[in-house]
Amino acid sequence: MTALARFLFGRRARLRWIHLILGGALAMPYVLVGSVVVGPVAGDADVFRSLSLQLASFALGLPLAAVTSLFPLTRPLESGVVRWLCGVAADGLAYGPARTKGEKGRTAAWFTLHLGTGGIIAGMSLAVPPFAVALIVLPFVPALRDDGRGLPGVLHHAWALALAPVAGAAMLVALAGCAAGCGALLARWAPALLGPSPGDRVAAAEARAADLAVRNRLARELHDSVGHALSAVTLQASAARRVLDTDPEFAREALAAIEDTTRRTVGELDAVLGVLRDGDAPGTAPAPTLAADLDGLLRRTRAGGLRVTSTVATDPEGLPPLVSREAYRIVQEGLSNALRHAGGQVTVALRVDMLDDHLRITVENPLRADGPHGRDGESGDTRRPGGGHGLRGIADRARLLGGAAEAGTVEGIWRLHVRLPLKGNA
Known part of the structure; x- marks a missing residue:
């Protein structure tokens, strides 16, 4: 009733x-x-x-x-x-x-x-x-x-x-x-x-897919840029504090690296947030590439105390801009992963070369003896809250360019290997 x-x-x-x-x-x-x-x-x-x-x-x-x-x-x-x-x-x-x-x-x-x-x-x-x-x-x-x-x-x-x-x-x-x-x-x-109508539904689905793609891209950019910067700055500040009295020169280098890292990251963050602001144009900070900032990335990473050996067997200047940009982010995330989980106790080996019209990026470091294998295939310990998204972002970047990414442990060595085609589906 x-x-x-x-x-x-x-x-x-x-x-x-x-x-x-x-x-x-x-x-x-x-x-x-x-x-x-x-x-x-x-x-x-x-x-x-x-x-x-x-x-x-x-x-x-x-x-x-x-x-x-x-x-x-x-x-x-x-x-x-x-x-x-x-x-x-x-x-x-x-x-x-x-x-x-x-x-x-x-x-x-x-x-x-x-x-x-x-x-x-x-x-x-x-x-x-x-x-x-x-x-x-x-x-x-x-x-x-x-x-x-x-x-x-x-x-x-x-x-x-x-x-x-x-x-x-x-x-x-x-x-x-x-x-x-x-x-x-x-x-x-x-x-x-x-x-x-069916046409309206297809258009709406395409709009949602485009919006989701933009959100995912922004999330990857924020994760790789800000996440790397925070990891690097934390280790750089820690290294500077430890040797402030015994090695002032190294402390000055670490502080300079912190200043450089934060300045660059603020510019990149402004560029990303500019996309999110309704009616605002994206920021003017240029997207980093291998050709423009690989040496600077390695210098800032080493300033935090991480030992990095690099072998670049190709000319970054000759890479397509899109491949160079995504490769930079992949190298950045690979080094960030090592910073978070390997620290300064091991040596990280980076190699960038060419094979069969593919750019190959390899990052290797021995696993720490005092930490278990990490979550989602990442090396090191599992104590970092919210971790495990970096490798997924690397895989997404490689897939969107038509390439592939592999990560895992081989005989006690953590190894990240990425192949990016210079010509193909981007």
């Missing part, structure tokens, strides 16, 4: 009733245009004195409504109203203008259905309540019975008079039932008539 009352008189039913009343209001101009045609044809200057002529005008106006529904803003406006008043899910509706013949046909069908159903319910809402209220109060207001105007003869019987309030209440419930039923049907049919 409660569910029935909620269906007939609940908040959702009331909002859908308003939606139908709006449809009736929109139908009135078309009815007036129809009356201009029906009146002369029927020979009656005032068509609103006859219910049949009113219905004829209404029927003639609906095709006109279907034609005007081709206005580009019809579907967006109707979708917005349906979403808020009928409770239809936002992703089940299309908010752009109807472009194809199928979309225009469905929009015309919906607009005609909305105005036609709304016109009927609006007319019932105007006519039924006064009559129903009159029936409810009829036994208690003798003046309504004694004037003899407009009352059917049956209502002068005592039994009919006693049932009049029941009939009046039943008419109001029936009106609510008709409105709730029509509102529920329109809400059910709205996604089919106002919903996105």
Whole structure:
């Protein structure tokens, strides 16, 4: 019983009733245009004195409504109203203008259905309540019975008079039932008539995929740039603190490396955050590449106390810009991984060379004796909260360029090996 009352008189039913009343209001101009045609044809200057002529005008106006529904803003406006008043899910509706013949046909069908159903319910809402209220109060207001105007003869019987309030209440419930039923049907049919076409769904999926790709790219950039900088600065500051009294020269080099690292990272962070700010242009800091900053990256890494040997058997200047940029980030993350997990106790070997039109990047370091194998295939300990994303980012970068990345332990040596094609799918 409660569910029935909620269906007939609940908040959702009331909002859908308003939606139908709006449809009736929109139908009135078309009815007036129809009356201009029906009146002369029927020979009656005032068509609103006859219910049949009113219905004829209404029927003639609906095709006109279907034609005007081709206005580009019809579907967006109707979708917005349906979403808020009928409770239809936002992703089940299309908010752009109807472009194809199928979309225009469905929009015309919906607009005609909305105005036609709304016109009927609006007319019932105007006519039924006064009559129903009159029936409810009829036994208690003798003046309504004694004037003899407009009352059917049956209502002068005592039994009919006693049932009049029941009939009046039943008419109001029936009106609510008709409105709730029509509102529920329109809400059910709205996604089919106002919903996105297959082309709209493909476009939305492509937009979501593009947005996700941008988010993933920004996440990788932040992880590799800021993560490396924090790891490097932490070790550089720690190394400077340990040898401040015994080796001031090394401490000065570490502090200079900290200054250089933070300055570069702030520029890169500004460039990434500029993409996230709505309406702002991306920052102007250039994306680092192997050609531009490999030596600086190695110098700053060594300033933190990590022993790094490097072998570069190719000319970074000859690499395509995209490959050079992604390779820089891969080398940066490989060294960051060693900084976090190997520290200064081991020597990290970096090799960059060419083979079969592929750029090869190899980072190797012995595993620490005091730490277990790391999470997600990373070397060293597992105590760093939130770790394990670096290798995934390296694999994503390699895959997006059509290459491949491998990481794992071979005979006590942690080894990261990446192959990036110079020509291929990027």
